[in-house]
Amino acid sequence: MQKIQVNKTIEFKPKGLFKNGHFQTIYSSVFFNLPNLNNSKILQVKINEEATLECEYNQAIDSKKKACIILVHGLEGSAKSNFIISTATKLLNKGFDVLRMNMRNCGNTFHLSKTLYNAGLSGDVKKLIIYCQKELGHNNIFVAGFSLGANTVLKLAGETSPHDLSVLKGVVAVSPPLDLLECSMEVIKPKNKIYDNYYLKRLKKTYQQKKKYTPELIDTSLLKKIKNMYDFDDLITAPSFGYKDAKDYYYHNSSLDFIENIKVKTLIIQAKDDPIIPFASTEKAIKINNPHIKYLVTDSGGHVGFINSSKLSKDDLDIHWAENRIVEFVENFF
Secondary structure (H helix, E strand, O other): OOOOOOOOOOOOOOOHHHHOHHHHHHHHHHOOOOOOOOOOEEEEEEEEOOEEEEEEEEOOOOOOOOOEEEEEOOOOOOOOOHHHHHHHHHHHHOOOEEEEEOOOEOOOEHHHEOOOOOOOOHHHHHHHHHHHHHOOOOOOEEEEEEOHHHHHHHHHHHHOOOOOOOOEEEEEEEOOOOOHHHHHHHHOOHHHHHHHHHHHHHHHHHHHHHOOOOHHHOOHHHHHHOOOHHHHHHHHHHHHOOOOOHHHHHHHHOHHHHHHHOOOEEEEEEEOOOOOOOHHHHHHHHHHOOOOEEEEEEOOOOOOOOEOOHHHHOOOOOOEHHHHHHHHHHHOOO
């Protein structure tokens, strides 16, 4: 594998309604749908006695590059999330193998884990990297996370020494909630009620479904007390993992506190108009001035949106600008 060479990145300049962060965010989650990938191999990876992850593995037809990219979805997503499928398809076409992770319980895997999932389970991703090396034979591994998954992979990068995990060659984070408390406070604001309601409804449904598999660990009576996503983390997520409250959970798992220690090549993609993530947290990260991290900051793009203009996309893989930067990032290593 050659030393990374950074090429000039395609400009991101959306047109019309796509200049609006809310439109970018909603369009990408509602109107962007893809069929599942064919020839996926289902893999079950044991994390510990309480958790096993089910992942989907696809091998490129022409995999001369001998690398695997692990894709990590966001809150209430799965290995079949639209941007995960889209990114995987492009990576496969470029000759890279792809492992699409389901976080604990996600992708209808309630039966495989006793616990819920949270933004800080970086150890789960580390176990997948080791699995990719030992069981799948990969020595060049990259991880790319979106939203909640982006926080997880950045935390992993900050915790991991290159000597400890030498097969990890690069990390990409798209729309990471670097400061979990700031993001939680932002999403519960009245102006963002559409997002708070959407995710809270899904979180509550997941929690109720989990009761069928681990009834002794699930107290659905708590749901009556929960009015927003902060409440969910405060009453359910935090205590489920031994934290005293939401603030304690956020304090220990915000990737912003791990940025300084990252020593692997890392790309962070963030939009200033992300309606869920205050750009102030990204500014804090940039000021740390870690030489191993490159930032691609755009004025617009929303939250995991980044739909580019059709004109500029003619020189790119397609209109999904952030996904294409992941492909570009990995390709630049070869």
